[in-house]
Amino acid sequence: MPLPTGIKVGAGGTASADLPRKTGTASAEPLRKTATAPVLAPAAAAGREFQFTAADFERVRQLIHKHAGISLAPIKQDMVYSRLARRLRALGMKSFDQYLAHLERGHGAEWETFVNSLTTNLTSFFRENHHFEMLQKHLLRLAQRPIRIWCSAASTGEEPYSLAITACEAFNTLTPPVQIHASDIDTNVLKTAAHGEYPLERIERLDAERQRKYFIKGAGVPTGQVRVRPELQKLITYSRINLLDAQWPSAKGPFDALFCRNVMIYFDKPTQYQILKKFVPLLHPDGLLYAGHSESFLHATDLFRSLGRTVYERTDRRK
Numbered sequence: 001m002p003l004p005t006g007i008k009v010g011a012g013g014t015a016s017a018d019l020p021r022k023t024g025t026a027s028a029e030p031l032r033k034t035a036t037a038p039v040l041a042p043a044a045a046a047g048r049e050f051q052f053t054a055a056d057f058e059r060v061r062q063l064i065h066k067h068a069g070i071s072l073a074p075i076k077q078d079m080v081y082s083r084l085a086r087r088l089r090a091l092g093m094k095s096f097d098q099y100l101a102h103l104e105r106g107h108g109a110e111w112e113t114f115v116n117s118l119t120t121n122l123t124s125f126f127r128e129n130h131h132f133e134m135l136q137k138h139l140l141r142l143a144q145r146p147i148r149i150w151c152s153a154a155s156t157g158e159e160p161y162s163l164a165i166t167a168c169e170a171f172n173t174l175t176p177p178v179q180i181h182a183s184d185i186d187t188n189v190l191k192t193a194a195h196g197e198y199p200l201e202r203i204e205r206l207d208a209e210r211q212r213k214y215f216i217k218g219a220g221v222p223t224g225q226v227r228v229r230p231e232l233q234k235l236i237t238y239s240r241i242n243l244l245d246a247q248w249p250s251a252k253g254p255f256d257a258l259f260c261r262n263v264m265i266y267f268d269k270p271t272q273y274q275i276l277k278k279f280v281p282l283l284h285p286d287g288l289l290y291a292g293h294s295e296s297f298l299h300a301t302d303l304f305r306s307l308g309r310t311v312y313e314r315t316d317r318r319k
């Protein structure tokens with residue numbers, strides 16, 4: 001499946017400014033896996049522009065699961081319909097069957113749009129703040145060498161920018177010796193991340209000093225929006241990485257910290273295990289893996305040992 005890789009965006013965010021339709025602050029959690037067969041609620045189906053059968057939904061479920069590991073729960077039928085109906089309209093297609101057949105024939109560009117349409121990108125600045133506090137201490141312990149961090153499900157950028165701010169605060173400079181690689185499967189969110197512009201309310205919960213030091217208001221930034229400082233943008237590079245892919249050429253380790261938060265929850269345990277196995281050689285022996293609050297890797301204790309609060313170290317690390 002020819003999906004593009006290698007979005008590299010420098011300071012100032014050269015990627016386009018178009019914001020994805022699907023953003024939000026973190027609170028709701030990703031879709032739960034379920035084996036229940038989907039049944040279309042007649043009420044939901046009434047008055048739709050396109051027919052969307054249980055079989056169509058099942059086909060979508062299988063395709064997105066195979067290509068991105070994402071498990072769509074039956075309650076997501078309306079969401080799937082509305083997001084994909086836009087594609088049918090844009091492509092002038094008459095039915096889901098026609099659209100899905102087009103996709104299955106292997107249209108690369110449409111695969112990208114299909115995946116982008118079905119991801120859930122909830123995130124926020126300093127989400128699960130204790131991880132950033134731990135990271136700050138970790139960075140100071142590593143201060144002897146240039147530090148590399150991989151943020152592997154970066155969504156719209158709040159997480160990599162929180163990492164960049166943490167690095168600036170740890171070293172008390174806007175140019176800390178830290179490089180952050182941010183990736184996601186969804187190319188739309190990566191464009192938003194690189195652009196670095198957010199509605200003002202996204203930073204409301206940050207303290208006043210952080211708001212002032214790391215975000216710009218006015219000065220060409222549209223009213224109601226803030227932009228991250230270019231110094232933060234310079235610390236981050238971007239690429240599209242599907243964690244399900246056999247290889248991740250743009251994830252060049254070893255990394256000192258690997259953030260993989262609130263994405264593993266989409267994947268079944270064997271898939272998680274395969275991903276964790278590929279993380280091991282990419283993580284420096286002293287490195288730490290940060291997972292989401294409801295993600296646990298107890299099925300992979302041969303690979304990663306828990307340090308508590310969903311932070312892990314390599315099991316093969318010598319004490």
Ligand SMILES: C[S@@+](CC[C@H](N)C(=O)[O-])C[C@H]1O[C@@H](n2cnc3c(N)ncnc32)[C@H](O)[C@@H]1O
Pocket residue numbers: 026030067068069070119120121122123124127152153154155156159183184185186189241242243244260261262263266292
């Ligand atoms: C709920 S967001 C989490 C964002 C951030 N890590 C956080 O914790 O706030 C999950 C992200 O995982 C991405 N994602 C889903 N499947 C993926 C895959 N197979 N490979 C890489 N990223 C994926 C989605 O596009 C989405 O941006």
